[in-house]
Amino acid sequence: MVSADNVNLDVLEHIFTYLAGNDLPSVALVSRSFFAGVIPRLYRTLLFRLSHAKRYPALMSPFSAIAAHPEFAIHVRHVDIRTVPVVKTQCNPRFLLECARAIALCSNITSFRCSISNALPPFLAALQQTDRLQRLRISAALTTEQATRVVALSTIRHLTLDFASWNLMDLLPRWTAVLQNNLTTLTLYMAHELNETVLESALASLPGLLGLHVIGCPKVDHASLLALVTHTPNLESLSMTTGDPARPLPTPPNLLPHLHTLALDTRLPAAPFPAPAPAPAAILAILAHLASSLPPPRLAALALKLPAAPPALIAQLIAAHGPTLRRVALLDCALGTDSLAALSRACVRLERLEVRVPVRDLTPFAHALAPARTLRTLVDATPRTGPALAQTGVRHLFARIPSLMTVVTGGRVWTRRTGLSIALERHPPHGAGVHWFMPRE
Incomplete structure (x- = not known):
């Protein structure tokens, strides 16, 4: 038996x-x-988030479990520390000690994330002992001494630095020179001290880079980045923040024949430019610039974070990339039904759409999406303060859009079964773990 x-x-x-x-x-x-x-x-992933911190130390942390059972450390591949418990506004020293001991035991770690910069220093010695670490994402407001220890990590393939200090940005060219044979993705988020000179020195060592994402760095805008990509001709994904739409773009445009994923974050410039006109103007200029490249890149995924999506922008987007787009995300803006219908008809391969779903005007919204014959996943990008999409609304979307299989709204995932039978699963929204501009697997 x-x-x-x-x-x-x-x-x-x-x-x-x-x-x-x-x-x-x-x-x-x-x-x-x-x-x-x-x-x-x-034990493959050691995850510690806010819900765990609220119950610490009454709830044993996964790091404490590893320290108590070192034989399980061999199975750990991913460490994800999104918050830490505090004692009188300071990181809990007991928790930091548990984490440092556990990380020192985990010799097979391939990815590490720490979202709290004050918590990172105790882990640096243990991380330097790992020779399989490939993904690193840290909140990088570090001192010079701490930054020096971080840049000693030489096996990184995917690097994300959030809120990096000038101390680390100053060492970035030295680090990329060490990582030039390994690094395939570089993400710099909200690095206020990053400038064009430092970034150019860093990118000069990375001709094989496949993903470059520079978002929220005020001294490096779209014009600067489009000039610097001459060092990275093999890029497949690119993210940037728009600046002054009047800034000239490089002529002739740098060739990006392999680019298939683009994310644009619009930050309205200071006066005298009025709002919100500059944001679409900058995006239109970028799309025209890419289209003038020979051969022009054909995008499969596009994410835009902007205050308004005028019909002219949607029309140019469709004209340039409609036949090839598979994933589209339009964030922080409402899309008109005419533009949505045009997008549905022109994007004949569209599989995933992330856009605000108007709960009170759901019927015209669903009618505009009906021509999308390949759409399988719809993600509601409405802010959490907005009205929630209820089960009746989800059923209506499934009824009007025959190809639609999944609707994601907040932490709820609705899946079509047979006919109009649907199932509900609850998951934490991906935004807590993945930057909005990063390519989706």
Whole structure:
């Protein structure tokens, strides 16, 4: 008779890859065989977020569990520290000690994230002992000494620096020179001290870079970045913040034949430019600039964060990239039904659309999306303060858009089953873990 005790362990491990959340520790309590099969999955990611910090130390942290059971450390691949518990406005020293001890034991870490800059220094010594670390995302408001220790990490392939201080930006060219044979993605978010000279020195060492994302860095706008991409001709994804639309763009345009993912963040410039006209003007200039390249890039994914989406912008977007677009995100703006209908008809390969869903005008919205024959995922980009999309509204969307299979609104994921039968799953929104401008897998 077949039982859990004589099922191959590899089969159990494969089955448990489909489980997540509280199901994993529950399964571990079933039997010794289940326990052995679930441990690699259970300890693959050490995640610590706000809900955990609120219950610390009453709730044991995953780092404390690793410190108590070092034999489980071999299974850890990802460490994700999004917040830390505090004691009198200071990071809890006990928690930091637990994390440092656990990280030192985890020799197979491939990705590390720490969203609290004050919590990072105790982990630097342990991170320098890892030789498999490929993804690094840190809140990088560091001192010179701390920055020097960070740039000693030499195996990084995907680097994200949030709120980086001048101390680290000053060392960025030195770091990229070390990483030139490894680094494929560079993301710099809200680095106020980053300037064009430093970034050019850094990019000069990265001719093989595939992803470049520079967002919220006031001294590096779209004109600067489009001039600097001459150092990175193999780019596949690019994100930038728009500035003064009157700034001249490089002539002739730098060739980006492999570019398929573009994200633009519009930050309205100071007076005398009126709002909100400069934002669409800058985007129109960028689209025209890319179209003048020979050969012009054909975008498969586009994300725009802007205050308004005038019909002229949508029309130019469709003319340049309509036949190839598969994923479109229009954030912080409402899209008119005429523009939405034009987008639905022209983007014959559109699979994912992220846009504000007007709950009170759902019927014309659904009618405008009906021509989208390939649309499978609709993401509601309405701010959380707006009215929620209810089950009746989701059913209406499924009825009017035959190809639609998934509707995501906040932390709820509605999935079409058979006919108009739908299922609801609750997940935390991706925004907490992924920058909006980053390419979706």
